Amino acid sequence: MGIFKKSFRFCNSSNVQKSVVVSSPRTIVVDDISTKTPLGRDRSPRQRKMDAEPLDMIQTVGTDGTLGSSCSEDSSKAEEVILETPNNNEDAVTEETMIYSGSEVVATSNRGFPGYLTPSEYNVFTKFRTQVHQRPDEFRSTIYSFGGFESGEEEHYALCRWLRARDYDLKKALRMVEEATAYSKTARENNFYLDPKKALGVETSVYYSIFPELFIGYTKESVPFYITKAGKTDLKHISCVTTMPKMVNFHWHCMVHAFGGRLRKKKTEDPSFQRFEGLNIMDLEGLTLSNAMEAINLLKDLSTLDQLCFPECLNRLIVINAPAAFSAFWAIAKTFIDARTAAKVEIYSSRKARWQKRLLELIPAEELPSDYGGTNSPYSEYFRSFTTDPELVRQFTLPVTVQRATSSFKVKDNIKLAEGECMELIGFTRSSKVGTFTVVAGDKVHQTVRVTHEESEISHEESEISDGYVDLDEPPTCVVFPRLLEGPGK
Numbered sequence: 001m002g003i004f005k006k007s008f009r010f011c012n013s014s015n016v017q018k019s020v021v022v023s024s025p026r027t028i029v030v031d032d033i034s035t036k037t038p039l040g041r042d043r044s045p046r047q048r049k050m051d052a053e054p055l056d057m058i059q060t061v062g063t064d065g066t067l068g069s070s071c072s073e074d075s076s077k078a079e080e081v082i083l084e085t086p087n088n089n090e091d092a093v094t095e096e097t098m099i100y101s102g103s104e105v106v107a108t109s110n111r112g113f114p115g116y117l118t119p120s121e122y123n124v125f126t127k128f129r130t131q132v133h134q135r136p137d138e139f140r141s142t143i144y145s146f147g148g149f150e151s152g153e154e155e156h157y158a159l160c161r162w163l164r165a166r167d168y169d170l171k172k173a174l175r176m177v178e179e180a181t182a183y184s185k186t187a188r189e190n191n192f193y194l195d196p197k198k199a200l201g202v203e204t205s206v207y208y209s210i211f212p213e214l215f216i217g218y219t220k221e222s223v224p225f226y227i228t229k230a231g232k233t234d235l236k237h238i239s240c241v242t243t244m245p246k247m248v249n250f251h252w253h254c255m256v257h258a259f260g261g262r263l264r265k266k267k268t269e270d271p272s273f274q275r276f277e278g279l280n281i282m283d284l285e286g287l288t289l290s291n292a293m294e295a296i297n298l299l300k301d302l303s304t305l306d307q308l309c310f311p312e313c314l315n316r317l318i319v320i321n322a323p324a325a326f327s328a329f330w331a332i333a334k335t336f337i338d339a340r341t342a343a344k345v346e347i348y349s350s351r352k353a354r355w356q357k358r359l360l361e362l363i364p365a366e367e368l369p370s371d372y373g374g375t376n377s378p379y380s381e382y383f384r385s386f387t388t389d390p391e392l393v394r395q396f397t398l399p400v401t402v403q404r405a406t407s408s409f410k411v412k413d414n415i416k417l418a419e420g421e422c423m424e425l426i427g428f429t430r431s432s433k434v435g436t437f438t439v440v441a442g443d444k445v446h447q448t449v450r451v452t453h454e455e456s457e458i459s460h461e462e463s464e465i466s467d468g469y470v471d472l473d474e475p476p477t478c479v480v481f482p483r484l485l486e487g488p489g490k
Contacts, residue, residue: 007416048165060458082200093155094473097114097115098114098115098117098122098156099117099118099119099122100115100116100117112156112160112163112164112250113157113160113164113275114156117160120168120344121163121168124163124169125156125159125160125163125168128159128162128163128170128174129155129156129159131165131170132146132177137176138181138188139178139181142177142180142309143155143158143159143162143177143182145161145256145260145276145309145310145311145313146255146256146259146260146263146264146276146310147256147260147264150264151260151264151276152263152264153263153267153276154274154414157274158276161276161311161312161313162311162312164312164340165307165311165312165340176222176308177306183305183308183309184252184309187252192252192253192255192256193250193252193253193257194253195253196250196253196254196257196258199240199246199250199252199253200241200246200250201241201243201475202241202242202428202478203244203389204386204393205386205387205388206241206387206395206397207238207241207242207250208383208386209397210233210234210238210240210241210397210399211233211238212228212229212232212233212386212387213226213227213229213230214226214228214383214386215258216368216376216379217363217367217368218266218365218367219314219315219362219363219364219367220362221275221362222266222270222273223277223278223279224259224262224279225265225279225280225362225367226279226280226281227280227281227283227369227372227379227382228277228280228281228282229283229379230282230283230285230287231283231284231285231286231287231321232285232286233291233372235291235298235400239430239476240428240429240430240476241428241476242475242476243474243475243476244298246379247298248301248302248305251302251305252305254387255306255309256458259278263276263282272441277313277314277315278313278315279315279316279317279318279362279363280314280316280317281320281359281372282317282318282319282320283321284319284320284321284322284323284326285320285350287322287323287326288319288325289323289325289326289328289329290441293329293332296333297331299333300336303336303337307337307338307341312340313343314344314364316344316345317345317346318346318348318355318359318362319345319346319347319348320348320355320359321348321349321355322347322348322349322350323349323350326347330347352373355468356372356373357373359372359373360373360374369382376473414484415490416487416489417485417486417488417489417490418487418488419487419488420487421486421488422484422485422486423484423485423486423487424480424481424484424485425437425439425449425480425481425485426478426481427451428476428477428478428479429451429453429476430453430476430477430480431452432452432453433452434450434451435451435452436448436449436450436451437449437450437451437481441485441489441490442489446483446485447481447482447483449479449482451477452477453477
């Protein structure tokens with residue numbers, strides 16, 4: 001049994017297209033990409049692209065309810081995180097401005113925030129701030145989750161996030177920051193993985209074609225929101241192109257550079273923007289219980305990271321199209337999530353009228369995609385932009401599962417090449433079994449390529465191997481097919 005992922009590139013004097021195949025013992029993925037790279041150079045389009053700076057930074061979903069993020073800005077423009085003077089607004093931090101003096105009951109969504117503190121909470125806040133100011137820079141910068149002192153978040157809002165996460169218990173809050181400082185040490189030393197491609201080990205466009213989680217726009221409260229097609233995700237397919245540790249590194253990148261970048265941008269545009277939070281819509285259409293359970297280990301890793309280092313950053317998590325079996329998964333997932341975060345999760349079944357109404361209560365119609373009840377462009381347009389490299393005209397990814405030694409597959413739709421175009425194929429695999437790919441141009445065999453996962457330095461006795469699948473935290477094997485297909489033809 002094997003899993004493969006495949007990708008294709010096509011080119012002429014001004015255009016190149018790409019296609020990729022990924023393999024691991026249960027699936028193959030085909031990825032079809034077009035670029036604007038001149039043909040006829042010594043290096044292949046993909047090899048030339050490997051030298052280029054990655055251009056997309058895209059969201060990951062925080063599993064504890066704190067939120068991963070997306071952005072489509074050129075990551076080569078992302079700035080390094082530099083420790084400087086934090087954003088302190090001393091005029092906003094007084095007893096009069098921090099303590100709630102109104103007569104009405106404070107809404108749950110405002111409890112523990114600046115301007116809504118009780119006198120006892122304010123007393124803890126002042127002690128916490130004093131303690132933080134006396135600590136080393138690394139400790140102090142940890143408070144500003146989204147990039148240290150350069151995060152743009154105002155100090156009193158950042159401090160209150162950590163205090164809310166520990167119910168305004170001073171000792172617990174200080175211990176939490178100490179633990180987060182130690183936990184984030186490696187990521188901080190690597191500048192929170194500024195380059196998303198290096199973090200993942202593969203182009204983000206390929207990754208998001210298998211794991212679609214995209215930034216869409218802003219809610220009525222000016223909170224960034226994302227849509228994650230979790231029901232379309234299969235961890236076995238993702239393992240064809242990257243590893244779990246690399247996904248965690250990429251999560252660091254997304255939280256600090258991508259999501260944090262959007263928050264900083266919003267703060268610059270609107271100085272009154274204070275709450276560094278995000279809303280995620282998790283679409284479970286197509287989800288199977290087996291796929292959900294296979295993601296438990298990843299859920300644990302990201303949940304630990306988010307709850308410890310990015311506390312109180314979830315505005316809401318709206319789960320839609322939840323199948324009946326999701327209740328079993330949620331019962332397990334809640335054990336990794338604190339009660340305060342779990343209370344921000346709303347779960348809706350496939351009754352579209354109910355969840356569309358709720359989404360429109362939270363998000364302006366002009367921001368929400370049309371297939372989710374709004375008047376914005378459909379989700380498919382966002383998906384196309386996030387899953388096509390900026391250099392490429394088009395890109396397409398196909399997971400393929402080969403279950404028997406004699407199994408075969410073929411691309412259902414013939415790929416047409418115009419005059420002057422060419423196509424490159426790339427395969428990824430984790431299968432220790434050999435997969436043979438035959439490329440046919442017209443009625444003739446163009447090339448035949450054998451793809452198999454390279455032997456690991458870890459002995460088979462130390463790893464789990466089943467059905468030819470090597471279950472290791474090692475990079476998958478990437479194979480570039482040696483010959484380009486040239487048009488016209490199909």
